[in-house]
Amino acid sequence: xxxxxxxxxxxxxxxxxxxxxxxxxxxxxxxxxxxxxxxxxxxxxxxxxxxxxxxxxxxxxxxxxxxxxxxxxxxxxxxxxxxxxxxxxxxxxxxxxxxxxxxxxxxxxxxxxxxxxxxxxxxxxxxxxxxxxxxxxxxxxxxxxxxxxxxxxxxxxxxxxxxxxxxxxxxxxxxxxxxxxxxxxxxxxxxxxxxxxxxxxxxxxxxxxxxxxxxxxxxxxxxxxxxxxxxxxxxxxxxxxxxxxxxxxxxxxxxxxxxxxxxxxxxxxxxxxxxxxxxxxxxxxxxxxxxxxxxxxxxxxxxxxxxxxxxxxxxxxxxxxxxxxxxxxxxxxxxxxxxxxxxxxxxxxxxxxxxxxxxxxxxxxxxxxxxxxxxxxxxxxxxxxxxxxxxxxxxxxxxxxxxxxxxxxxx
Amino acid sequence: xxxxxxxxxxxxxxxxxxxxxxxxxxxxxxxxxxxxxxxxxxxxxxxxxxxxxxxxxxxxxxxxxx
Numbered sequence: 473x474x475x476x477x478x479x480x481x482x483x484x485x486x487x488x489x490x491x492x493x494x495x496x497x498x499x500x501x502x503x504x505x506x507x508x509x510x511x512x513x514x515x516x517x518x519x520x521x522x523x524x525x526x527x528x529x530x531x532x533x534x535x536x537x538x539x540x541x542x543x544x545x546x547x548x549x550x551x552x553x554x555x556x557x558x559x560x561x562x563x564x565x566x567x568x569x570x571x572x573x574x575x576x577x578x579x580x581x582x583x584x585x586x587x588x589x590x591x592x593x594x595x596x597x598x599x600x601x602x603x604x605x606x607x608x609x610x611x612x613x614x615x616x617x618x619x620x621x622x623x624x625x626x627x628x629x630x631x632x633x634x635x636x637x638x639x640x641x642x643x644x645x646x647x648x649x650x651x652x653x654x655x656x657x658x659x660x661x662x663x664x665x666x667x668x669x670x671x672x673x674x675x676x677x678x679x680x681x682x683x684x685x686x687x688x689x690x691x692x693x694x695x696x697x698x699x700x701x702x703x704x705x706x707x708x709x710x711x712x713x714x715x716x717x718x719x720x721x722x723x724x725x726x727x728x729x730x731x732x733x734x735x736x737x738x739x740x741x742x743x744x745x746x747x748x749x750x751x752x753x754x755x756x757x758x759x760x761x762x763x764x765x766x767x768x769x770x771x772x773x774x775x776x777x778x779x780x781x782x783x784x785x786x787x788x789x790x791x792x793x794x795x796x797x798x799x800x801x802x803x804x805x806x807x808x809x810x811x812x813x814x815x816x817x818x819x820x821x822x823x824x825x826x827x828x829x830x831x832x833x834x835x836x837x838x839x840x841x842x843x844x845x846x847x848x849x850x851x852x853x854x855x856x857x858x859x860x861x862x863x864x865x866x867x868x869x870x871x872x873x874x875x876x877x878x879x880x881x882x883x
Numbered sequence: 884x885x886x887x888x889x890x891x892x893x894x895x896x897x898x899x900x901x902x903x904x905x906x907x908x909x910x911x912x913x914x915x916x917x918x919x920x921x922x923x924x925x926x927x928x929x930x931x932x933x934x935x936x937x938x939x940x941x942x943x944x945x946x947x948x949x
Contacts, residue, residue, distance in 0.1 A: 606886055616933075625931060633927035640934045659934045738924055741886070744893050745917045751896035752910040759903045 482558035489563070495554040499580065500526070500565060501573055502550065504542045515541065519550060519565060528552075530567040538570060547573035549580045578677065582684050585711060589686070594693050595714040601698040603718060603730055604666045606737075609636045610730055611665035611697075613656040614723065616641035620673040624727040632731035638665050643682075644672040650685040657691045667698050667730050670712060671723035674705040683710035692716055702726030824856035842867075885923065889916045 476484070489495055502519030509515045513532030518525050528550060535541065542548055551569040556562075569587075571580040589595060610628065614620050621639070628635060640656035643649040653670070660668055670692065672683065682688065683703045692699050692715045701716035702723040713719040720726035816822070820830065831839040832852045839845060847866045852859055892913040896906060 606884060608884070625929065629929040633929040634923060636930040636932065638932050638934060656935070663934070734924055734927070737886070738921065741889065741917055741920045741924070744889050745914070747893045748896060748910060748913040748917065751893065752906065755896070755899070755901070755903065755906045755910075758899075 478561075479558065482556065482561060486556040486558055489554060489556045492554075498552065498554060498565075499577055500550045500552075501577070502526075502548065504546045504548055505544050507542060507544050509535070509541065517542070517544075519548075526554075526565050527557075527562055528565040528567050530570065534568050534570070542570060549573050549577060551580065551584055578681065582711070585684065585686055585689075586714065589689060589711065589715070594689065601717045603698050603700065606732060607635055607666035607730060609638055609663065609665040611638045611640060611660040611663065611668035612671065613640050613642055613653060613660065613668065614671040615644045618673060620671055620723045623724050624669065624671060627724055627727040628731050631728065631733050632737075633734065635731065638663050645675070645679045645682055649682040650688050653682060653685075653688050654691040657695065661694070661696055665697060667700065668695060669700045669702060669720075669723070669726045669730060670716065671702040671726055672704060673723060674708065677708075680704050680708055680710055683712045685711070688712060689715045700726045700729055821856065824854070827856075830854040885916050885920045889913060889920055892916060 500519055502521045502525075505518045505520050505525075507515065507517040513535065515530040515532075515535045517528050517530070519528050549571045550565060550567045551571075552565050552567040554563060554565050557564045569580070569584050571583060593599075612621065612624060614624070616639075625637065628637060638660060640660045642652040642656040644653070657668070657670070670683075672680065680703060683701075689711045692701075692712050698717040699712075699715075700718045700720050701710070701713045702720040702725060703710045703713065704722075706721035718729060720729050820828075824830070830853070832854065833839055833844070834850055834852065837844075839851060845851060845864045847864050849864045851862050851864060853862055892909050895901070896909050896913065901909065
């Protein structure tokens with residue numbers, strides 16, 4: 473037997489409760505009573521069920537997250553940990569989440585997980601990746617049986633047969649299903665898929681529960697490639713819908729989201745071809761224009777224009793030569809006229825005009841000495857106008873000859 | 884992938900300022916690529932590969948309510 477002080481006992485009880493796993497993370501269903509909100513913001517109440525009750529504390533930080541504070545008599549699901557409050561020697565529930573009991577335990581768990589993962593950043597919009605526009609390989613995680621897989625394959629076959637599907641089968645419900653999904657995901661992460669679809673057909677909320685599993689959510693979060701969730705019907709929402717990069721309302725919608733339509737693709741290619749033709753036509757037109765411009769510049773610098781210029785120069789030179797020649801001729805002509813004038817001045821004719829005559833023998837020799845002739849010789853006399861014959865007469869002085877006019881034959 | 888190459892070619896050609904010879908070569912490649920793309924589309928058939936055939940050994944592989 474051991475004697476304990478009160479505080480020793482209470483400390484022992486506290487440690488005892490703290491060491492219990494169940495009490496650290498527990499959902500308690502009950503009815504609110506004695507609800508009071510302290511001025512500090514902390515809330516105190518009792519959870520009752522039949523004759524049983526337990527004191528509960530809800531800190532201000534938890535209470536402030538509630539859309540409405542609970543009222544007495546309200547049936548709730550409270551989550552939290554159970555601990556021993558040594559000051560009062562009471563066992564208390566420290567509530568960190570409060571949900572109306574009407575939504576059910578599963579839903580309350582769902583809300584709690586969602587809040588926790590959101591706070592951790594698993595749903596952060598900034599880490600959502602865009603889907604690859606033209607995926608080569610599409611990973612699919614779903615059940616190998618059932619219509620869902622075939623529906624998705626049919627859609628991919630019709631819309632986008634270019635892709636290769638890498639199918640990682642899993643179980644989508646029941647105990648252990650979560651592990652098969654996680655295994656399937658990680659098996660796909662080791663392949664070179666460009667995008668992954670996690671899908672399950674519609675079903676009851678409990679059937680979809682596997683997709684609210686925290687470890688499944690974390691496995692999806694770890695994906696190296698974009699993940700599309702397509703779980704259940706349009707109205708169903710699971711945790712992995714929030715973690716996935718893209719949420720599709722159904723498996724078929726997920727298949728359509730990852731696959732471009734081949735008809736659209738065909739149109740795109742045709743359009744690209746048109747753009748190709750337009751671009752090359754423009755380029756060619758540009759080149760043609762450039763050639764035309766160059767040709768114009770070439771023409772401006774062609775030797776033909778130089779030849780034309782040279783020819784003009786030749787014409788100029790010719791003109792100048794001709795002018796020069798003409799000037800020379802005029803000059804020569806002037807010289808000639810002058811010479812002719814001087815010549816005329818020197819001509820005997822002028823002397824003849826003054827009354828002198830030229831006497832010649834019949835042979836044409838000039839007679840300048842009387843001794844050159846004898847009487848009766850015929851001589852020829854040239855005067856300014858015409859000539860006539862004469863005969864030499866004996867000179868009156870006797871020592872010479874005188875010229876007598878005799879018969880003057882007309883010539 | 885061919886489609887991306889085609890897009891690249893068209894954009895490159897549309898940006899202009901390529902030497903003519905290069906532009907023509909690109910154009911030829913573009914036409915060939917477009918045809919190859921179209922052929923691929925015409926002949927494509929979805930291939931499906933399954934990982935981990937061991938799934939059959941798992942109990943309760945049947946999905947209900949789908």
